[in-house]
Amino acid sequence: MNTEQLTLFAPAGQSKGLPNHLLEYTPSMIDQAASDRLLKHFIETTPWKQSIQKLWDKEYLTPRLTCWYGKTEKIAGTLPWTPELQAIRELVGPLAGIKFNTVLLNYYRDGNDSVAWHSDKESIMGSQPVIASVSFGQARSFDIRSKADHTEKFSVRLEHGSCLLMKSGLQEQWEHRIAKSTKPMKARINLTFRLVI
Numbered sequence: 001m002n003t004e005q006l007t008l009f010a011p012a013g014q015s016k017g018l019p020n021h022l023l024e025y026t027p028s029m030i031d032q033a034a035s036d037r038l039l040k041h042f043i044e045t046t047p048w049k050q051s052i053q054k055l056w057d058k059e060y061l062t063p064r065l066t067c068w069y070g071k072t073e074k075i076a077g078t079l080p081w082t083p084e085l086q087a088i089r090e091l092v093g094p095l096a097g098i099k100f101n102t103v104l105l106n107y108y109r110d111g112n113d114s115v116a117w118h119s120d121k122e123s124i125m126g127s128q129p130v131i132a133s134v135s136f137g138q139a140r141s142f143d144i145r146s147k148a149d150h151t152e153k154f155s156v157r158l159e160h161g162s163c164l165l166m167k168s169g170l171q172e173q174w175e176h177r178i179a180k181s182t183k184p185m186k187a188r189i190n191l192t193f194r195l196v197i
């Protein structure tokens with residue numbers, strides 16, 4: 001297995017020196033019982049799809065399942081808000097000071113599911129997007145690295161019921177990922193709330 005795809009950090013807590021002006025982590029934003037219910041609900045009721053991506057003239061299946069919800073004409077196939085997603089949106093909106101209009105759901109089925117180094121810089125989110133990321137299920141390490149210096153790296157352990165707010169400036173200066181894991185991993189659902197303009 002390619003070690004570059006494996007997480008570089010210990011599976012507990014946050015790295016020292018985390019750039020808090022760009023990231024704000026709220027553990028247990030949603031309590032254990034509600035988080036358990038929502039994890040089961042999203043796994044069982046979401047019409048998950050596995051996308052095909054093109055990289056260097058080759059097509060491959062994205063190593064996770066996804067589904068878009070919200071109200072926008074900019075993203076094809078976006079589904080209407082559900083009561084559960086609407087309730088979570090009302091929780092995270094005040095944290096960000098934003099009324100989010102879309103959410104991307106990601107289903108990481110096990111430790112083999114991942115997302116490679118990237119930044120969310122789509123023009124449909126404006127020049128300095130703010131994203132609220134809510135996690136349910138298996139705790140996974142969210143790794144970030146500076147675009148200017150890849151040796152400058154940090155990690156946040158995204159726990160069941162937590163929220164990570166990616167603030168203005170993060171996408172411009174940093175990349176992030178959820179790496180594959182050699183350790184057994186259970187299911188994880190991640191909701192990333194965005195404002196599409």
